[in-house]
Amino acid sequence: MVMEGFKQNHFELFGLAPGFGLDEERLEQAYREIQARVHPDRFAHAGEAERRASMQWTTRVNEAYRTLKSSVARARYLLELNGVDVAFETHTKMPPQFLLQQMELREALEAAQEAKDATALAALRKDLDGARRALEDELARQLDGGHDYRSAAESVRKLMFLEKLDAEIDAAYEVIEA
Numbered sequence: 001m002v003m004e005g006f007k008q009n010h011f012e013l014f015g016l017a018p019g020f021g022l023d024e025e026r027l028e029q030a031y032r033e034i035q036a037r038v039h040p041d042r043f044a045h046a047g048e049a050e051r052r053a054s055m056q057w058t059t060r061v062n063e064a065y066r067t068l069k070s071s072v073a074r075a076r077y078l079l080e081l082n083g084v085d086v087a088f089e090t091h092t093k094m095p096p097q098f099l100l101q102q103m104e105l106r107e108a109l110e111a112a113q114e115a116k117d118a119t120a121l122a123a124l125r126k127d128l129d130g131a132r133r134a135l136e137d138e139l140a141r142q143l144d145g146g147h148d149y150r151s152a153a154e155s156v157r158k159l160m161f162l163e164k165l166d167a168e169i170d171a172a173y174e175v176i177e178a
Contacts (some may be wrong), residue, residue: 010064020075020136020143022068037080071136072163073108075143086148086156094157102161109165113172120121121176123168128162135159 011018014030036042038057043050067073079086105124112120135155142152 010068010077013061013064016068018078018081020071020078021140022074024069027065027068031061034061035082055074066140071132071139072156075139075152075159078143079149079153079156082147082149084153086153091163094154094161098158105165106168109168109172111176116176118173118176121169121172125166128166128169132159132162133164134163 007129011022014034016022016026016030028123029119038054040051040058043054046054049080061171073076076086104155108120108124111117112124135158139152139155142148142155152165
């Protein structure tokens, strides 16, 4: 196992061109190939140093894979690679229209949950999925096409709001099913 790979960024590790739009099949294939080479089971009878290196590699590969697999994490990572201080925790200003839309979505979620209305939750999720796809398309244009990192950072913050709402929809389903 070559430690040089620890210096590669996540895209280089998997042999992919850096970009928001990525070939998920190639990512999956590269991930499986690397895992087959570095998985700790292959080094069960090796020396302590090799087993430790295998664990480090496996951790590195898994972290890189999770980052690239998630559209939000991939966008954040691309921003970081391009020197953009993500600072999502301190930069929370959002367009008023977007915030109003978020309030309306949360009110609809609350109403659906109180009514134990799985059909309303499904409709809300469908709307959310459409909004997420639109934001991901916008991110691809901003990051891959225009290299507009400031706008991309705002789009990532919006996408994070949508992911949180998606998790809240999952929780609402659990309440309804209970």
